[in-house]
Amino acid sequence: MSKRELQTRPAGAPSEELTEILERDGCVVLKDFASQTQVASINSELRPFIEATMRSSSDFGGYKTTRTGALMARSPLCRELAIDPRILSLVERFLGPYANTFQLHLTQVIRVLPGEKVQMPHRDRWAWSQIPTPPEVEPTVNPVLARLMTEIEPQLNVMLALTDFTNENGATRVAPGSSRLPDDTTPPDDAFVAAEMQSGSMLVFTGSVFHGAGANTSDSDRIGLNIDYTLGWLRQEDNQYLSCPPEIAKDLDPKLQTLLGYAVGGPSMGYFTPPLPAGEDLSPPQRALEQPMKPVRLDADGRLEFAE
Numbered sequence: 243m244s245k246r247e248l249q250t251r252p253a254g255a256p257s258e259e260l261t262e263i264l265e266r267d268g269c270v271v272l273k274d275f276a277s278q279t280q281v282a283s284i285n286s287e288l289r290p291f292i293e294a295t296m297r298s299s300s301d302f303g304g305y306k307t308t309r310t311g312a313l314m315a316r317s318p319l320c321r322e323l324a325i326d327p328r329i330l331s332l333v334e335r336f337l338g339p340y341a342n343t344f345q346l347h348l349t350q351v352i353r354v355l356p357g358e359k360v361q362m363p364h365r366d367r368w369a370w371s372q373i374p375t376p377p378e379v380e381p382t383v384n385p386v387l388a389r390l391m392t393e394i395e396p397q398l399n400v401m402l403a404l405t406d407f408t409n410e411n412g413a414t415r416v417a418p419g420s421s422r423l424p425d426d427t428t429p430p431d432d433a434f435v436a437a438e439m440q441s442g443s444m445l446v447f448t449g450s451v452f453h454g455a456g457a458n459t460s461d462s463d464r465i466g467l468n469i470d471y472t473l474g475w476l477r478q479e480d481n482q483y484l485s486c487p488p489e490i491a492k493d494l495d496p497k498l499q500t501l502l503g504y505a506v507g508g509p510s511m512g513y514f515t516p517p518l519p520a521g522e523d524l525s526p527p528q529r530a531l532e533q534p535m536k537p538v539r540l541d542a543d544g545r546l547e548f549a550e
């Protein structure tokens with residue numbers, strides 16, 4: 243494949259134009275998406291959680307990288323970002339051909355520490371169909387799923403730079419134009435571009451484009467705020483019902499509640515039956531947010547105790 247440039251546009255560029263770039267390149271940088279004041283506030287709100295996060299410990303996740311999740315439960319400023327109209331209009335336009343509803347897939351601060359090695363190039367859509375290497379990993383690639391994933395765009399991601407992103411400190415490396423390569427063809431090294439950008443700018447990239455975190459050869463951290471969106475009918479990578487349970491979600495903006503999955507996601511997707519009191523009919527998920535659910539207990543035989 244021939245090398246393409248990574249395009250940069252103003253943060254307020256029309257979603258039609260950005261969608262065209264995403265369909266062609268799979269990635270685009272939005273300049274100055276957040277102000278320096280906003281970046282400083284987000285950094286100080288998240289710092290205690292980031293500092294307390296253990297390092298990843300896998301070849302894929304790195305050994306000098308921290309990934310701090312549950313941002314919708316933990317951070318009011320990240321909640322605002324997740325429902326920013328500039329992002330949501332892009333999500334709806336880009337993912338719109340493949341679903342009627344959309345949801346959060348993952349929310350995570352990724353901090354690449356000095357000394358971290360370059361991450362394996364990958365597509366995020368492999369989260370559903372399995373990463374094909376190393377070959378001994380189980381479960382193996384499901385060919386039907388892998389093919390289905392090439393026929394849709396299941397995911398759109400944003401990465402807000404909370405520090406400057408440079409080639410030296412591990413800026414995300416993306417291969418513009420790699421979205422339609424076969425899964426078993428990794429783009430050559432020179433097809434990748436470091437998404438260098440100042441803090442406050444944002445890399446937008448799809449679930450199909452090859453990318454990965456860069457190596458950090460500098461002596462300071464690279465910090466990015468990653469929020470991913472997916473189709474309403476697919477399973478979320480980060481289980482939002484556990485990362486942001488009803489007792490927290492009940493106080494959030496209704497738009498965010500919907501994105502977390504606390505809404506019916508299709509004609510009959512996502513309803514629930516409250517276990518107690520008995521007699522409740524199939525309920526929309528919002529019902530779990532309106533009034534606290536009764537605590538449930540199991541008897542000695544493991545059956546739900548029928549409360550009066």
Ligand SMILES: O=C(O)CCC(=O)C(=O)O
Nearest residue numbers: 352413414453454455456
């Ligand atoms: O942190 C980055 O720049 C990208 C990380 C990434 O692609 C991943 O962990 O899946």
